[in-house]
Amino acid sequence: MGIMRWEVLNRLKASHPELEVNNTYGYRTKHARIANDIAKSHCADAFCIAGNLGAERLGEFFFQKQTRRNNRQIHKLSILKSGIRKRNQAPFEVNGFRLFDKVACQGEEGFIFGRRSSGFFDVRKLDGTRISAG
Template sequence: MTKNTRIEHSLEKSHAVDARCISGHPTAKPSEATYQYKQVRKNNRQLHKTTILKGGIRKANKAERFVKGFQLFDKVLCEGQPCFIFGRRKTGSFDLRLLDGTVISRGKSYKKLALKEKATSWLFERSETVHIPPHK
């Protein structure tokens, strides 16, 4: 059914066009933005290391939740670009990435970051799509 609708309206094959055909509005104006969602964990459930130290002491396996006021998966501004914290170090440097995995920085100082949104279990990113007109 989707293919027939696409052919009737002379539309190219793409995921966005197929979605419009399924919705019943194949000739609707497409959005200029794309949205990406990603679900992430809230806690690390392994509480202790698997190896037991001398004397029967179990070493904790948890990193500090907040480092310099930032936590894992906070949305921050780094030099004007919104990104997410995917790794943190005690020294206050952070691994910054976009949701698609693009690395912004492997070790950016907390002094160069501004908090945009606190972390939730659903991360959300909006990006503008660039339309390049076909070359004739």
């Protein structure tokens, strides 16, 4: 992030010259959080970075999670006795469902985090709590 930060900052300044773009550091954010008695979280850090600490907070925020797109390891590392390499990847689509599809499971909404070729799925919420292991 050390080298990338400056490139992102310079590109942002070049693409939006009408906006004031500044760099900040974690110790400033932490000081603002502690001085205003705000609990540590990503949305609280964003609130402190914005600089308008007198603003009224809504109490809700948009949560998104970065997830992997695919598994790059095609085969298992151990080769079977017959010399055949076992695939490490499940099919792209199982019973019409893909990774990270939103589904209803046991009366709760969750996302498919793992698919099995047998048709069972690992269903979890975005915070990682498991609804169904399979």
